[in-house]
Amino acid sequence: MLSSELTAKRLELISELVPLNRSIVLLVNPANPNTERAIRDVQNTAHTKGTVLSVLKALSDIEIESAFTALAELHAGALIVQSDAFFATQRDQLVALAERHAIPVIYHFREFAAFGGLISYGASINGAFHQLGVYVGRILGGAKPADLPVEQPIKFELVINLKTARALGLTIPQSLLQRADEVIE
Secondary structure (H helix, E strand, O other): OOOHHHHHHHHHHHHOOOOOOOEEEEEEOOOOOOHHHHHHHHHHHHHHHOOOEEEEEOOOHHHHHHHHHHHHHOOEEEEEEOOOHHHHHOHHHHHHHHHHOOOOEEEOOHHHHHOOOOEEEEEOHHHHHHHHHHHHHHHHOOOOHHHOOOOOOOOEEEEEEHHHHHHOOOOOOHHHHHHOOEEEO
16 A cells, blocks of 8 residues: 555645644554654655654554643644554544644545545555455456566545644645645535
8 A cells, every 4th residue: 555655745745734843743653564664764754854753652542642642742733643554443533632632633544534634645445445356356357366466556645624624723735735636625
């Protein structure tokens, strides 16, 4: 799904929404094998942009709650949630905490923005399921799985929730709205 590879791009997108003098926090799952690479990529991008980046780690719902409490101490202007299966299962909690703490957050799947999150950028889950169906069809048609090439996502979705932006007092730049695949009113 190339989700970890897109973490630095998420920093660029959320940076367009928050003042440059604010720090940005990356929430990661330390048990994810892609975490160190994601941190490194985002740190490089943050350094290039002159953005202060902090990293918070969470392995449980209680640690997620603690991470949001720490955002105030860090004077965070925004949060990037690492693409991670655990965080995907915590969608309701993450969106609710972002609303309660009034913090702009960028997520990895459109479902977060559809549920009330501010913005998401990542591979299309529907597109991935479509590719999966094509592969299953090929295999059922007699193709050997070992002979099929490994494919990566071809469609990435930028989804913006304007209702959440208004609640946060954010004005979405026109340049970002024009790039959006979906704008939720």
